[in-house]
Amino acid sequence: MKHYPIYIGGREYSSDIVTESTCVYSQKKFAEVSLANPEHIEQAIEIGHKAKNSMKNLSAHQKRKVLLECRDLFEVNFEDLAETITLESGKTINESRAEMQRVISTFDYASIEVMKMDGEVLAMDTHANSEEFECLIKRFPKGLCTFITPFNFPINLIAHKVAPAIAAGCPFIIKPSDKTPICALKFAEILKQTSLPKEAFSVLPCSNEDSLKLVKDERISFLSFTGSEKVGWMLKGLAGKKSVCLELGGIASCAVYPDTDLANASKNILTAAFGQAGQSCISLQKLYIHNEVKESLIKLLVDGCKDIVLGDPSDQKTKLGPLINEDSLQRVQKLINQSVKTGTEIITGGKRRNNSFEPTILTKLDINDPISTQEVFAPLFIVEEFNNSDELFQIINKSPYGIHVGIYSSNIKLAMRAWNELECTSVVFGHVPTWRSDKMPYGGIKNSGCGREGLKYAIEEMTELKSLVIKK
Structure with a gap:
């Protein structure tokens, strides 16, 4: 039976704690997966927090290169990943192939958006009190992100978070669904083959209890969760001062x-x-x-x-x-x-x-x-x-x-x-x-969530506006 390791700072680690993966349709066990323990989670946060500067300092063309490498590698591994989606989630093979097409387009869209992250110069001569000043504005990455993803789109909903994070210049930790961890770990295998700084990503299948550190820890600046209404709002209550995006569905x-x-x-x-x-x-x-x-x-x-x-x-x-x-x-x-x-x-x-x-x-x-x-x-x-x-x-x-x-x-x-x-x-x-x-803005209001996904809008969620004011 094949064994899948976790990823911490882009490196593979095996754990004494493992879980078995089962085909949804046949109920046959086909692989085992290492589970991260609290020490692994702490190590991933520490490495990711230190990676803020290396990610922040990537130029737009460097980030675009990573995004296009991801796109191309997903194309090369298209059928294997589609079959893995079907195996783990039970989606029909045609639905899994459609999901992989969306993964590829997500990275394609991100490679375009990263080249459009222009700043702004405000006209300050609109009032006598400000006409002696210039104001320049641009976006800066918020920092380390936690991404908690569900089983129903086990690769594309990771892509929805990872692609804008790379474009924004944010390191990230992925906590995948316990029902589809192998899809996430194969995603990590793709990332490992790119020029993305290895310390910038971790993928940690782990217990829900242990994963709460990825929500509460103050070194993490942004939380994006896709899943149930009950869990999403609970996590928002635990997240403290960090920014939160919740995609919770509805009717x-x-x-x-x-x-x-x-x-x-x-x-x-x-x-x-x-x-x-x-x-x-x-x-x-x-x-x-x-x-x-x-x-x-x-x-x-x-x-x-x-x-x-x-x-x-x-x-x-x-x-x-x-x-x-x-x-x-x-x-x-x-x-x-x-x-x-x-x-x-x-x-x-x-x-x-x-x-x-x-x-x-x-x-x-x-x-x-x-x-x-x-x-x-x-x-x-x-x-x-x-x-x-x-x-x-x-x-x-x-x-x-x-x-x-x-x-x-x-x-x-x-x-x-x-x-x-x-x-x-x-x-x-x-x-x-x-x-x-x-590429559209996507998310909910009322009980359906807060914040927006969609490449341009997710990049905005993961960045902060900062002004430079210069007196003439």
Whole structure:
């Protein structure tokens, strides 16, 4: 069985504490991974803190060189990494390949943004009291960063943090999900082959308890966490004075108006709800259908579900892979069983099939049903009817979450109204809420988080503005 070491300051270390990695689909053990202990974590923080100056002093062209080296190495190792994603997370091989394409584009975008980090000269002659001064402004890296990442995009969500950190000039420590540590350690193998200063990065699979030092330690200047709402806000409370970016997901919704190509919309809706087995922070969970087209669209959706192939995620024909573990399967089945007891109707699906869950559509839920009020992280969505935009917008804005909303319509005035009135961070007009580009600002409001990812915006999160004022 292959053994994977941890990385501290770019060097490999083995530990007496190991964990076994298991294929999500077959449940067969295929590798073991060293786990970092508290001494390893302290060593990584000390080395990373000292690396602040070497990273800060990298020129833009040097950082661009590292980013392009990463991009090229991810291209070379594309298929191996895609297969590892499928093995560890259960995503279908086609979804894993799509993730790797995003990883490559993330580093490509970062290599462009690092060359655009210009400063600014403020016009100070706007008032008599300041006209004898010049003010120059530019961004400086905040320092050592902690990145805590989830299982559902085990390489790309690391890339979302690492690429802007390199562009910003920040050293970093990655604490990956305990469900997908090998993806992170293979990411470290890529970094090791580049010209990035080796002391600038560490990758530390470790216990959640031990990882809290990476949140609390004052030598760390920035924390970026992607994961559950409960854990994210808890970590923010422990982070002290450091800057924090939380990407916590929520309940992504989509509305379909009568002036919509229903056949096209239905295909995209099914992908948005059931892609990644619904285990995405912007997976479609609530579908609002205008009463004029409700029955027609539901029929198309049910027919589409019949064509979704469940099974081995390594098979290219499979469209819906397994949930991440048995606990998730039991949790989802329990939620549905309880929901049905309170009057929920199952339009299709509703049951597990081996270690996968059937594509499921529900309706007539109680307003306080957990499936309606909480992120479910499973291949299911709720259908609700609406009559007009006033009613729809009011319902959407009542949500305690605020992230992506999709709207199908050809009415441009509706697009502008939704942009102005909906309490979310992105309105995707003419498409589903799961669509995004890695160069866009990305994150949530309300319970969905704080701060922004997306290359340009993540660089801003990881840097501070500093002024130089000169008296003439």
